[in-house]
Amino acid sequence: MKGFINKIQHYSTKDGPGIRSTVFMVGCNLRCLWCCNPESMLPGYKLMYHSVKCQRCLSCAQAFPEAVTMSEQGCVINREKADFDRLTDICPFDAYEKMGEWIEAEELVSRLLRYREFYEGSRGGVTFSGGECLLQNEFVGECMDLLHENGIEVCIDTAGNLPWDQIKGVLGRCDTVLFDLKAFDDDLHQRLTSVSNKLILENLSRLDQLGKELYIRMIIVPGLNDDINDLKARVDRVRGLQSLRQIDFLKYHKLGVGKYRELGLRYPLENIREVSEELLAEIREYAGDIVTTVGG
The missing domain is CATH 3.20.20.70 (Aldolase class I)
Incomplete structure (x- = not known):
């Protein structure tokens, strides 16, 4: 099970x-x-964005413009459109973390x-x-x-x-x-x-x-x-x-x-x-x- x-x-x-x-x-x-x-409280997979790790390299925003835009505070993520796995993989600084297994x-x-x-x-x-x-x-x-x-x-x-x-x-x-x-x-x-x-x-x-x-x-x-x-x-x-x-x-x-x-x-x-x-x-x-x- x-x-x-x-x-x-x-x-x-x-x-x-x-x-x-x-x-x-x-x-x-x-x-x-x-x-x-x-x-843990909310159901389903979650995507955490660790802004302190983000180097504003734009890798995610360029690869997924429909899901990620950049602001002065860092990335703004539309989680309804985001592919959690691909975002996690593409960031070279591990700013994204998919939660749930x-x-x-x-x-x-x-x-x-x-x-x-x-x-x-x-x-x-x-x-x-x-x-x-x-x-x-x-x-x-x-x-x-x-x-x-x-x-x-x-x-x-x-x-x-x-x-x-x-x-x-x-x-x-x-x-x-x-x-x-x-x-x-x-x-x-x-x-x-x-x-x-x-x-x-x-x-x-x-x-x-x-x-x-x-x-x-x-x-x-x-x-x-x-x-x-x-x-x-x-x-x-x-x-x-x-x-x-x-x-x-x-x-x-x-x-x-x-x-x-x-x-x-x-x-x-x-x-x-x-x-x-x-x-x-x-x-x-x-x-x-x-x-x-x-x-x-």
């Missing part, structure tokens, strides 16, 4: 226990305003197994992320079974916004789950992500019954979902989960802003301030005996 991936990030220490390889699947059924991986499960696992010594020495493994990796649950499940046959632990990073019947098989066979809670208030969740969180919260309860090692991730975006009452409500929602190992509070960052520009997209947020240390201290104190971390 083939799956559509964006990239593989090796030596990750932020996507589950130990040292891991993170497979970023393409496609997501949420539209979080702060998404830092738009190349169809790959067989066996081939993906073969690539991942090259790093098994790092997994085994750190109680690490492989994490499937996205986007929303469970949109391709059959492919992820096949890869997971192959990895388990080789003694590699598998972590699933999900927002849980899919019918339970579609995802319970994969979640029931994985070792660890990273589960995102972006807001507790449903109206707020819909404004920030374009979807309700009712199914997400229902699936969280179902997931707890599977007994998997569970890490809850709560991103904090100042001015959007940093209301202390909503944060406390999120903590209260997970406090009694039997499978809970820790809560990871993730500070908003701007590392994805450049990706939007390289994809020819407008970044939807502006002038977001830093997460206050006082807020982090207050919510961690409120969590009490729950193990918490701060990242982002």
